[in-house]
Amino acid sequence: MFKTNSYLYRSGLLVVMGVLILSSCSPDANERTGSEQQQTTSKQPQTTVKPRQISQPPADGPPGMVWIPGGTFTMGALDNDQEARPDERPAHQVQVDGFWMDVTEITNAQFSEFVEATGYLTTAEQKPDWELLKTQLPPDTPKPADSLLVAASMVFTPVATDNLFDWSQWWDWVPGASWRHPQGPESNIEGKDIHPVVQVSWDDAQAYLKWAGKRLPTEAEWEFAARGGLIDKLYPWGDSRNITVCGNTWQGKFPEHNTQDDGFFTTAPVKSFPPNGYDLYDMAGNVWEWTSDWYNVYYYQQLAEKGLAVNPQGPDQAFDPRQPYMPQRVQRGGSFLCNDSYCSSYRASARMHSSADTGQDHAGFRGVMAQEMWEQLKSP
Numbered sequence: 001m002f003k004t005n006s007y008l009y010r011s012g013l014l015v016v017m018g019v020l021i022l023s024s025c026s027p028d029a030n031e032r033t034g035s036e037q038q039q040t041t042s043k044q045p046q047t048t049v050k051p052r053q054i055s056q057p058p059a060d061g062p063p064g065m066v067w068i069p070g071g072t073f074t075m076g077a078l079d080n081d082q083e084a085r086p087d088e089r090p091a092h093q094v095q096v097d098g099f100w101m102d103v104t105e106i107t108n109a110q111f112s113e114f115v116e117a118t119g120y121l122t123t124a125e126q127k128p129d130w131e132l133l134k135t136q137l138p139p140d141t142p143k144p145a146d147s148l149l150v151a152a153s154m155v156f157t158p159v160a161t162d163n164l165f166d167w168s169q170w171w172d173w174v175p176g177a178s179w180r181h182p183q184g185p186e187s188n189i190e191g192k193d194i195h196p197v198v199q200v201s202w203d204d205a206q207a208y209l210k211w212a213g214k215r216l217p218t219e220a221e222w223e224f225a226a227r228g229g230l231i232d233k234l235y236p237w238g239d240s241r242n243i244t245v246c247g248n249t250w251q252g253k254f255p256e257h258n259t260q261d262d263g264f265f266t267t268a269p270v271k272s273f274p275p276n277g278y279d280l281y282d283m284a285g286n287v288w289e290w291t292s293d294w295y296n297v298y299y300y301q302q303l304a305e306k307g308l309a310v311n312p313q314g315p316d317q318a319f320d321p322r323q324p325y326m327p328q329r330v331q332r333g334g335s336f337l338c339n340d341s342y343c344s345s346y347r348a349s350a351r352m353h354s355s356a357d358t359g360q361d362h363a364g365f366r367g368v369m370a371q372e373m374w375e376q377l378k379s380p
């Protein structure tokens with residue numbers, strides 16, 4: 001049932017769009033994080049373990065990063081989340097150690113510095129390898145025309161439709177689309193130095209972060225950080241649904257008309273919206289963010305059965321029954337395309353997934369760093 005070009009995504013394609021939805025963004029006095037206050041005002045299920053400080057923030061940290069204190073939290077969607085999808089459940093108890101995290105999504109300026117220093121060529125800038133691509137597709141999938149097997153990437157295009165199940169209507173495989181040309185060859189990133197870099201695959205994110213001495217967050221680290229020290233809230237700022245002023249999302253009739261009530265059609269400069277309780281920006285909306293975990297629909301159930309999961313690294317293998325041939329990685333946080341009629345993925349527990357070779361114009365990443373790595377980097 002897929003269109004021919006739907007096979008091509010180096011993945012991006014087979015993305016099953018998450019449903020997005022959302023809330024005052026600054027945690028109010030009763031919700032504010034990290035602290036004793038949370039622990040005394042929380043009215044949560046008994047299963048919830050309260051955050052605790054595993055280590056104190058080091059005195060000095062890497063530039064552009066903030067210390068996320070370790071702790072234990074309930075990961076996944078609780079029963080009161082009516083918009084959660086099945087893969088967000090069951091909620092389970094997770095403990096993570098403290099780590100440094102980029103305050104913002106990696107920007108075009110930061111990615112440019114990497115490319116200039118290394119000559120790196122992103123996935124989208126290279127012709128797809130059919131021998132590799134076909135391993136991610138059903139065995140009888142015919143080889144696409146050579147005209148489609150060119151350097152390209154996935155670009156969102158508004159379309160009038162009431163069928164929100166067939167995302168191939170608004171995703172196009174666009175030759176020439178890349179991080180330098182996010183919406184295709186006619187577009188560019190001029191004046192967008194502090195916008196998040198997009199059209200970067202998981203492999204591209206890995207390459208950048210290795211160069212920067214960082215790594216991708218695990219999915220557990222990402223969700224712990226997104227919650228900003230709040231306990232069992234729907235969004236990084238609490239439970240109120242006021243997304244227009246809290247994050248860069250889609251307003252209006254998706255995917256046809258974006259009223260841009262939040263001021264943006266595609267990406268917004270990082271830090272355009274208030275930070276969460278850990279001073280992290282854009283943990284809801286703007287662009288999806290890669291994590292290091294494989295996506296496996298059974299993983300949360302496996303963790304829940306084992307009790308407290310300490311620093312979970314993701315499942316050993318990817319598995320999605322809807323795309324059984326395509327190993328996928330988890331993305332988090334929602335994007336400028338998230339809309340409350342379609343994809344409430346600005347919720348803290350919401351998940352997305354895509355193959356490691358997929359780039360899209362609404363997906364980027366940020367990095368994390370262990371204190372041990374920082375000490376190595378700053379030592380003479």
Ligand SMILES: [Ca+2]
Binds near residue numbers: 282285287332334
């Ligand atoms: Ca984001």
